[in-house]
Amino acid sequence: MMNSYGFRKLKNNLFFTLCAICVIIAIIPLASILFEVTIRGAPQLSLTFLTGTSANGGIGPAIQGTIILVCLTSAIGIPIGILSGIYLSEFGNNKYAQNLRAINNIITQFPSIIIGITIYGIIVLTLSSYSAIAGAIALSFILIPIVTRTTEESLKLVPNTLREASLALGVHNWRTTLNIVLPTAKNGLLTGTLLAVARIAGETAPLIMTILGNRYFFQGLNQPIAALPLEIYKNALQPYPEIQAQGWGAALILILIVLIVNITVRIATRSK
Amino acid sequence: MTTTIPTTIQEQNNIEQSQQEVTIDQTAKMQAINVNAWFGSKQILKTVNLAVKPNTVTAIIGPSGCGKSTFLRCFNRMHELAPNAKMNGKILLDRENIYDRQTDPVQIRRRVGMVFQKPNPFPTMSIYDNVAAGLKLTGAKKGKQLDDIVKHSLEQATLWDEVKDDLKKSGTSISGGQQQRLCIARAIALQPEVILMDEPCSALDPIATAKIEKLVVDLKQDYTVVIVTHNMQQASRISDYTAFMYMGELAEFGETKQIFENPKNKLTENYITGVFG
Numbered sequence: 374m375m376n377s378y379g380f381r382k383l384k385n386n387l388f389f390t391l392c393a394i395c396v397i398i399a400i401i402p403l404a405s406i407l408f409e410v411t412i413r414g415a416p417q418l419s420l421t422f423l424t425g426t427s428a429n430g431g432i433g434p435a436i437q438g439t440i441i442l443v444c445l446t447s448a449i450g451i452p453i454g455i456l457s458g459i460y461l462s463e464f465g466n467n468k469y470a471q472n473l474r475a476i477n478n479i480i481t482q483f484p485s486i487i488i489g490i491t492i493y494g495i496i497v498l499t500l501s502s503y504s505a506i507a508g509a510i511a512l513s514f515i516l517i518p519i520v521t522r523t524t525e526e527s528l529k530l531v532p533n534t535l536r537e538a539s540l541a542l543g544v545h546n547w548r549t550t551l552n553i554v555l556p557t558a559k560n561g562l563l564t565g566t567l568l569a570v571a572r573i574a575g576e577t578a579p580l581i582m583t584i585l586g587n588r589y590f591f592q593g594l595n596q597p598i599a600a601l602p603l604e605i606y607k608n609a610l611q612p613y614p615e616i617q618a619q620g621w622g623a624a625l626i627l628i629l630i631v632l633i634v635n636i637t638v639r640i641a642t643r644s645k
Numbered sequence: 646m647t648t649t650i651p652t653t654i655q656e657q658n659n660i661e662q663s664q665q666e667v668t669i670d671q672t673a674k675m676q677a678i679n680v681n682a683w684f685g686s687k688q689i690l691k692t693v694n695l696a697v698k699p700n701t702v703t704a705i706i707g708p709s710g711c712g713k714s715t716f717l718r719c720f721n722r723m724h725e726l727a728p729n730a731k732m733n734g735k736i737l738l739d740r741e742n743i744y745d746r747q748t749d750p751v752q753i754r755r756r757v758g759m760v761f762q763k764p765n766p767f768p769t770m771s772i773y774d775n776v777a778a779g780l781k782l783t784g785a786k787k788g789k790q791l792d793d794i795v796k797h798s799l800e801q802a803t804l805w806d807e808v809k810d811d812l813k814k815s816g817t818s819i820s821g822g823q824q825q826r827l828c829i830a831r832a833i834a835l836q837p838e839v840i841l842m843d844e845p846c847s848a849l850d851p852i853a854t855a856k857i858e859k860l861v862v863d864l865k866q867d868y869t870v871v872i873v874t875h876n877m878q879q880a881s882r883i884s885d886y887t888a889f890m891y892m893g894e895l896a897e898f899g900e901t902k903q904i905f906e907n908p909k910n911k912l913t914e915n916y917i918t919g920v921f922g
Contacts, residue, residue, distance in 0.1 A: 424763055444686060468870075487915055532765075534761060534765040535767060535768075536763055537726070537761065537765075537769075538761065538765045538766075538767070538828070538831075539778070539782070540723070540726065540754065541723060541754055541758065541759035541761075542722060542754065542755070542758070542779035542782070542783070542831065542832070542835060543751050543752065543753075543754040543755030543756075543779065543781040543783055543835065544751075544778075544779065544783060545751055545783075548782045548783075549782075552778075553767055553769075556769040557767075557768060557769050557770070595658060600831065
């Protein structure tokens, strides 16, 4: 009796230790990246680094480019994604929606370089120029399926009794969705959407094929544009130590931007 | 082909057999005529006929799964919202069929309000907005007029004194019994003609139940009430007419006193005396 209890206790401890070890293994690479980027990137930070062009050793165009791309992508992708998610959740009880849902889930898993090549073929070749708008569209292709999915999942969490309560008051379907279902799902929607935005802010592969990069500040939607992930990628390939160092600085800035978005989400959704 | 034709004819025969000759009751507020309802291939209601008199409380009792909630939801066209739900037959509101092709279910639901089993105030709205929701979302009223309607509805639902200082608080911040009265106020605010209640007290304690019961009796001054209940004492306390349903059919319908004291159907008697159910 005592023996078997001891054995069970041992198994329990063993399992716990195993889980703890795995967590540590998972954290080590992440922590070391963060550590390395901070150590190497922090010395680069200065006002000229943040606002200057590459002529005076700054990454201003890349920061500006990333902000423009993120805003453009959000403007294109978030409304489409949320409306699609609403369709799938609220009106998705048919064959068409089931197929749409399956395709959407597949696109969510798509390698982003393939989306980059596709947009290269469709937009860059057509306009015969790399451009900001091509980059934003490529990023939208990544953003839309994620937002669609999180929207659908958040709306599905809203109890059906609330929809019934509203419909029983003689409220139309669309007003029920807008005034009852969406506000109830607000926190989930906000979290999901902002995390998706943070994800596209760090995407590199689709940008290589679409925006090309630019040494100067924003020159128009149909012109090549700079972006932080691309800047990091390019600087890392250069043999010159000072340019590599700028890459580290850019990496730190990108991580900070993603971190700020994440923290904002946490604060915005916690207090409710 | 040879096998399908007889089945169809047989089915048609069955339906014809089950159809009863029903005369339209001129005094009824609502009347169900030969109502059948299905979920998928499962038939829930079988040729139910029932007339609801104006300014009365009609209770629908019966064991779980007998179709009483489904029947109630046919009265304001909520049944058809469920996936795979079907129904046929007629339901008349002031002698007009609410299932007519040109009738908008949204209009019917404004005239026939509903209170659900579990209190379901809108969690993102204040107490005030919950009561005003029906009017605001259907674009009907604004401002001072709305304030008056909200106050009047809460008073009618006997909730005003308890919440008058907390109208800005969330609709889910009050107790379960208060939430249910809030839901009744929300239904009243639209000034429907009929109020349907689907076991409105089953999630409440006896004190809250007593308040709702008193309220239901008061409500029949202005409205016609149809209430589904599991609680037979409740049906006998508050209703004027009682319908006993069993296995999707209306086993017996009559004045509450007669149903409880002198049931004609053996099934009703057994159910009421607790032999089964």
